[in-house]
Structures are given as structure tokens and as C-alpha cells.
Amino acid sequence: MKYLNKPLKKCLGFALALLLSFTLILSSGSATYASSIQRDYKANVMAPLGKITDWNTFKKQLITLKNKGVYAITTDVWWGDVESKGDNQFDWSYYKTYAETVRASGLKWVPILSTHQCGGNVNNSDSNSDKEINIPLPSWLWTKDTADNMQFKNEKGKWDKECLSPWWSDIDKQYDELYASFASNFSQYKDIIAKIYLSGGASGELRFPSYNKPLGWNYPERGELQCYSKAAISDFQNAMETKYNNISKLNSEWNTNLTSFTQITPPTDGDNFFINGYKSKYGKDFLTWYQKVIEKHLSNIASKAHEHFDSVFNARIGAKVSGVHWLINSPSMPHSTEYCAGYYNYNTLLDQFKASDIDLTFTCLEMDDSNAYTKPNYSAPKSLVINVANLAKSKGIKIFGENALTISNNNQSYQNCAEMLYNYDFSGFTLLRFGDLLKSDDPTNSELNSFADILVKKPVPVTFTLNNVNVKDGEKIYIVGNGWEMANWTTGLYPSQLTYKGGKATATVYLAEGRNYEFKAIKKDASGNVTWESGNNQSYTVPTGGGSYTWNFNK
Incomplete structure (x- = not known):
């Protein structure tokens, strides 16, 4: 929820809060910011x-x-x-x-x-x-x-x-x-x-x-x-007989020496099966049948x-x-x-x-x-x-x-x-x-x-851009806002969403279409003191399909 300069990305631990709460991250470096939620969501x-x-x-x-x-x-x-x-x-x-x-x-x-x-x-x-x-x-x-x-x-x-x-x-x-x-x-x-x-x-x-x-x-x-009842075992045997037709063909595939399909059983040692046997031909046949049920x-x-x-x-x-x-x-x-x-x-x-x-x-x-x-x-x-x-x-x-x-x-x-x-x-x-x-x-x-x-409510992408950004080690940038019916300011964006290059910081979040939000940008020093903020809170009604908002970071 905080804008952080790159050396401080490890400070994610307490990042969650209630407001710009449609922040979506797949992983650092692979975030997707083009919403594909269904229209009838x-x-x-x-x-x-x-x-x-x-x-x-x-x-x-x-x-x-x-x-x-x-x-x-x-x-x-x-x-x-x-x-x-x-x-x-x-x-x-x-x-x-x-x-x-x-x-x-x-x-x-x-x-x-x-x-x-x-x-x-x-x-x-x-x-x-x-x-x-x-x-x-x-x-x-x-x-x-x-x-x-x-x-x-x-x-x-x-x-x-x-x-x-x-x-x-x-x-x-x-x-x-x-x-x-x-x-x-x-x-x-x-x-x-x-x-x-x-x-x-x-x-x-x-x-x-x-x-x-x-x-x-x-x-x-x-x-x-869950397949050890008589009915389940019989079904497994019948399925294998249908697949292989004769016991010789099954033995060839399974590397076994059975004389009848009635000798077929589910795994007799579950742990050993999942450690050593599930990749065998028997294991694949068994698990395929089990799911088909x-x-x-x-x-x-x-x-x-x-x-x-x-x-x-x-x-x-x-x-x-x-x-x-x-x-x-x-x-x-x-x-x-x-x-x-x-x-x-x-x-x-x-x-x-x-x-x-x-x-x-x-x-x-x-x-x-x-x-x-x-x-x-x-x-x-x-x-x-x-x-x-x-x-x-x-x-x-x-x-x-x-x-x-x-x-x-x-x-x-x-x-x-x-x-x-x-x-x-x-x-x-x-x-x-x-x-x-x-x-x-x-x-x-x-x-x-x-x-x-x-x-x-259906969210839409909203992009925030801060121009003329200059962040030193130890300093932090926040986008903060009061969410719908939220009384207090709270941090808004995840650090890993921040794209910071050439003095410009950009982040995309997902917000509820048609709702009113207020936002401002804040800069804090290493001690947590506010050294700059964007001034008056700016109120936005998120438009249909989303929008973009820009501030000039002037300090």
C-alpha cells in the first residue's frame, strides 16, 4: 500500500489497508493491470x-x-x-x-x-x-x-x-x-x-x-x-477389464503377474503409492479411473x-x-x-x-x-x-x-x-x-x-502518476485516500506496483466504478515525518471504464 523506493521494497510487511483496495498483484515483475473481469460480475x-x-x-x-x-x-x-x-x-x-x-x-x-x-x-x-x-x-x-x-x-x-x-x-x-x-x-x-x-x-x-x-x-x-468398499473395488476391476480386455495385456502394461482381473486392488500402501507408484502405468490408470468416478x-x-x-x-x-x-x-x-x-x-x-x-x-x-x-x-x-x-x-x-x-x-x-x-x-x-x-x-x-x-462493485483500472519525483534512501512515497465510508486516511498502494523511472512514479489500482474517492500524495523521511504532501485532498468520481490522475511532485 505504500510507494517505496527500490531499496525499501522489503518493507512490505504491514502494507495492507482498507482503501485503494482494488490493488492487484500477480507477483513482483509480472503484475497484470488490464482487468478482464466479466461484464456481468x-x-x-x-x-x-x-x-x-x-x-x-x-x-x-x-x-x-x-x-x-x-x-x-x-x-x-x-x-x-x-x-x-x-x-x-x-x-x-x-x-x-x-x-x-x-x-x-x-x-x-x-x-x-x-x-x-x-x-x-x-x-x-x-x-x-x-x-x-x-x-x-x-x-x-x-x-x-x-x-x-x-x-x-x-x-x-x-x-x-x-x-x-x-x-x-x-x-x-x-x-x-x-x-x-x-x-x-x-x-x-x-x-x-x-x-x-x-x-x-x-x-x-x-x-x-x-x-x-x-x-x-x-x-x-x-x-x-476413498475407494476400498466392495462396490468401489469392483468398479475399478471392471474399468480395467474394459480398458485392457485381457489380463495378459494388463500385465504387460503394469509389469505384474496377475491371473484374473479380480486380483486388482487400489493401492495397498497409500504413502508408498504417492511417493513411488503414482507415476507408474498402474498409478496413472488408477488415478484416471478414480477421477472419472x-x-x-x-x-x-x-x-x-x-x-x-x-x-x-x-x-x-x-x-x-x-x-x-x-x-x-x-x-x-x-x-x-x-x-x-x-x-x-x-x-x-x-x-x-x-x-x-x-x-x-x-x-x-x-x-x-x-x-x-x-x-x-x-x-x-x-x-x-x-x-x-x-x-x-x-x-x-x-x-x-x-x-x-x-x-x-x-x-x-x-x-x-x-x-x-x-x-x-x-x-x-x-x-x-x-x-x-x-x-x-x-x-x-x-x-x-x-x-x-x-x-x-465492479472495479476499473485507475492510474496515478507523480511527476518530478526525487526519492532518496530511507524516504517513502504514499498515495493515500479515504475509501467509501472510511473516515480515516490510510495507505493506498503496494510498493511493488510502483513504476519509478526518470523522476516519474506510476501505479495502477482497481477502484469501484462510479464511487467517490479522495486521494493525496505524501512523502515521508526516514524517521516517518511528513516532508511533503499534495495539498488539498482531491475528490474523484471514478468514471466508467476507469481513468488517470496526475500530480506534480514539487518537493
Whole structure:
């Protein structure tokens, strides 16, 4: 946020602040300053997990969001609630009251058909409370078939009921009934339903439940493969028989001596597989098959959704892919966390999104690559987001963003989201979660103001130029400004954005189109004393498409 002369670029540590908050940096030396955010970009907010009990207060809160420029409220519609009484015994009354309240507020509504369990995972508690929300899948489901057919079984033999196994033969029938009932009951709300999300697996994401705390996983462990049920093993064997036709050909490719396809198993030692075996022909075949399971699942649920929703709501359908960012650069088992979740090849995964005509939402936009090459994380979320976003663009897939963890009192995280959104063709963003923006102990809604200034309204590039600049070692230059509804002056620009050559300093930031800002330039000596400032604060209304502003630095 500060203009610094080159020798002082190491002074970045405290650089974040609330105002010129659309600053976007890819990396020092590779910043992109030509916004490619989609013209129809919109910002949404994820609703509380638990049930609303005070509808009047909730309506007022929604109106507050609407007045800040938020487009829609995104809501989990829990299968465990609406069909809890029995097979095909639906009760939508709560969510109809919900939809009426959203309509009265002026916001749009984005329901998530949440066919996963709430409870036991990250972000499964409501903001401002330590109370975890627990909503299991309908209990009657588990009487339909055996655990081997309906549940996931991991490497260690533990069973998982967080979501239904895609290997269960009746899963499509259950989703078909749920989708049909939703379409029938909510057709009268098509005026407010802007989009419908499909839960594709654990935490509502298209993935295997590979990292699950109640089953013993801890960050940043790789998690567990989830294909050790009889149904999963049989599917793997059948897929390999279809591919190779005869066991001799498979043995030749895998360098094995099997006598039957029934001897094929998933990896028997997960750690050894991810250290030594995943690059083998067997490893590639296994990981390709493992991902194709969730690709096929997406194809099936998308087909059912299009069948029931397209003619009723005329709204886009979306699904979410988790930003599984840790261990990407692990020296011993790189990408193992992604592979356990089912993400082996993002290129073919996104091909399925395209084939299924499904919008993609990707998470972890708030993070950076600060732990990319250090123990124990080896985490590269920023690089991962860029990779997936570029793939989506190349395939003509609409991509939307979301934070993976709560953002609160952390403008750096907002800035990281902005950098991704406004440079990689994102069509929208959903903030996780509602309660962080509207806190009872924050009567001025400062968190909501920060969110609104940085991520809600479409930004445009604004270039600031200082002429006749003369900066000595130890001196610093700032562009400062009071942001929308911000009372105090605060630093505005990142040092690495500064282009300083021949006495001219130039920087480009992203600001909310049509909003009023005030700015001035300041020079401080090595002791932090102000030795020059631009004089009267200059007020600007950011024009359509952006603008350029110039000062003569005269001291």
C-alpha cells in the first residue's frame, strides 16, 4: 500500500489497508493491470448454516446487504431437513418462508441443493458462535442398502457417511426425486432464483471426502483415498477389464503377474503409492479411473438437474471444486492431497463441466503462495487458482470464486480475492460467510464496508502518476485516500506496483466504478515525518471504464 523506493521494497510487511483496495498483484515483475473481469460480475454472500428464527431481523440484514450492492444470498437447502420424514416425504415449508423473505428484501436467491451432511467439517459452524451445525443425511436412506454399496471406505478401513457414494446404484434415483420436488415447489420463485448449485460430494464440493477431521485427518496431511468398499473395488476391476480386455495385456502394461482381473486392488500402501507408484502405468490408470468416478457423477446429476430445472427456472446450474492447495509442492508426494480428493487432471475435469453445461465455482481465492516451498504445507493456492481459471477461460466455462476459510478483519485476504477475480475472467464471487459481515459488536458494519469496497462493485483500472519525483534512501512515497465510508486516511498502494523511472512514479489500482474517492500524495523521511504532501485532498468520481490522475511532485 505504500510507494517505496527500490531499496525499501522489503518493507512490505504491514502494507495492507482498507482503501485503494482494488490493488492487484500477480507477483513482483509480472503484475497484470488490464482487468478482464466479466461484464456481468456480481458478488453474493453465503447465508448462515443454521435455521433462521427471527425473520424480521434477517430481512433487515438482507436489505443492508442489498444496499451495499450485494446481488444474491446463497443458501444451503439441506436434504437432511426437507426429506427427513421418509422417502419422498418432502417438507419445503421452511425454505418457502426463506424465499419469501429474500424476495421481500430485493435480493436474488441462489439455492444449493445440499445432498451432503452438515457437521464435522471445516466451516460447519455459524459465525459469531462456536456452535457447530449438525444436519445428517436422511436417516431412512441407510436402510436402502449395505454400507459397502452406499458409503465410502478409506485406506484405513474407516467408513464415511458425509455424502452418498457415487457407486450406489440408486443414487441417481434419489437425486432425481429431490430435484423434481424442488422444481415443482419453487417454480413460483423463478423471479428471484438466479442460479442453482448442485452439491457434488463432501462439503458440497465435487470431490471425495478424503480429508475429514472426525475420521482422524489433520491439516496439512494428504488425507485418504476413498475407494476400498466392495462396490468401489469392483468398479475399478471392471474399468480395467474394459480398458485392457485381457489380463495378459494388463500385465504387460503394469509389469505384474496377475491371473484374473479380480486380483486388482487400489493401492495397498497409500504413502508408498504417492511417493513411488503414482507415476507408474498402474498409478496413472488408477488415478484416471478414480477421477472419472466423480466426472461420471457430475454428468449424472447435471443431466437430472437440466431435465428438471432448465424449463422451469431458466437459470444457470453450477457446481463447486475445492481448492485443495496443500502439498502441491511436497518434495516427497507432490499433489497427493488433490489426488486423494479426486483431482488428478484438471483439464479433463473441466472438460466434464463443459460437456455437462455447468458453471464452475472454485475456492481458496483469499490465499497466497507464502508456504509454497516450506514445511509442512508446501501450499500453492494462488498458483492453483490461476491454473484452473486459465483452463476455464480456454474452454469457455464460466468461473466463479469463493473464499475457502473465513475472512474477517483481514484486508490482505480481500485483496488476494480481488487480484484473482479482476485479472482472470471471473464472473462472480461468493463470500463465506454472512455472519462475518453483520456482527452485533460492529454497529458501523466496518467488515461489510471493507467487503463492499473491495469485492462487491465492479472495479476499473485507475492510474496515478507523480511527476518530478526525487526519492532518496530511507524516504517513502504514499498515495493515500479515504475509501467509501472510511473516515480515516490510510495507505493506498503496494510498493511493488510502483513504476519509478526518470523522476516519474506510476501505479495502477482497481477502484469501484462510479464511487467517490479522495486521494493525496505524501512523502515521508526516514524517521516517518511528513516532508511533503499534495495539498488539498482531491475528490474523484471514478468514471466508467476507469481513468488517470496526475500530480506534480514539487518537493
